[in-house]
Amino acid sequence: MLSLARHFHKLLPSQYPPYKAWSCLSLAKRSQILAAQEPWYKTTKKFSSFTAMSTPEPLPNPQRVITDTDLETGISHFNTTLDESLAVKQDLGGSLFRLGYITDKTPNTLDGTDLTNYTEYLETASVPPVTLPDGRGMIWYIDTPPGKGSPSHRTLSFDVVIQVAGEIELTLESGEKRIQKPGDMVIQRATTHSWRNPSEDKWARMVGVMYSSNPVVLKNGTELGPSGL
Numbered sequence: 001m002l003s004l005a006r007h008f009h010k011l012l013p014s015q016y017p018p019y020k021a022w023s024c025l026s027l028a029k030r031s032q033i034l035a036a037q038e039p040w041y042k043t044t045k046k047f048s049s050f051t052a053m054s055t056p057e058p059l060p061n062p063q064r065v066i067t068d069t070d071l072e073t074g075i076s077h078f079n080t081t082l083d084e085s086l087a088v089k090q091d092l093g094g095s096l097f098r099l100g101y102i103t104d105k106t107p108n109t110l111d112g113t114d115l116t117n118y119t120e121y122l123e124t125a126s127v128p129p130v131t132l133p134d135g136r137g138m139i140w141y142i143d144t145p146p147g148k149g150s151p152s153h154r155t156l157s158f159d160v161v162i163q164v165a166g167e168i169e170l171t172l173e174s175g176e177k178r179i180q181k182p183g184d185m186v187i188q189r190a191t192t193h194s195w196r197n198p199s200e201d202k203w204a205r206m207v208g209v210m211y212s213s214n215p216v217v218l219k220n221g222t223e224l225g226p227s228g229l
Helices: 004-009 021-024 028-039 041-054 113-124
Strands: 066-069 077-079 090-092 093-101 137-146 157-165 168-174 177-180 184-188 193-196 204-212
Touching: 093 113
Parallel strands: none
Antiparallel strands: 066 077, 090 093, 093 137, 137 204, 157 184, 157 204, 168 177, 168 193
C-alpha cells in the first residue's frame, strides 16, 4: 500500500493526497478518486464487473449420503461404497443433471441389490429418459444456469419437483407461468412444459423424484406421448 500511494503521489502530486491522507481514506473513497482521474481504472472496474456477471460459478456438488443396515448385526450405518459428493452425470444444453438414486418397484427390497443397480446405472445412464419403466423411480438434481432453460417437452412421468436454490419460471402450453422459489413444489403430471432460470447471475437448482406413468388419454382416445426431447 505504501509503494502504491507513493507511486500515485509521484505521478499526480496535485491530484492525490500525501500518503498519510491517502491511507486514511476508505476503500470506497480511494476507488472514487481513481475512477475520476484514471480511465484505465474505470475500464478495469467495468471489465471485472462484466466478467463476474457473465461467468457465474455453478453450484457445488451436493452431498448424497446412503444409509444401510448390517445384515448380520442389524446395526444401521452409512454405506460408503460411493463418493458422497454427487458429481454431474450429464450436461444437457447447459443444464447439469445429477442422478441422486434409483428405486425398484414398491415395496422396495433393501438387501443391497438396489445399491448395486444404482451403481451400475450411474455408469451408463443418460438423459433422456428421466424415468425408468415398470414403476421404478429416479431422483435427479437439475441445475440451470442464468438465463437458460429447457425446450418445451413432455415426458411420460409423474414428477415431484422441489426448488432448492435460485428461481425457476415454469411455463405450460396454455401460456400460464409460475415462479418457483426455494421450498416450492411442482407436481408435474405428464404435461407439456418448459422451465427457465430468469436470473442474470445466479444458478437455480431443482430436485425431482420421477416415476414412469401411462400416457394421458384424451376424451377422443388420443394418447399424449413424449415430445420435445
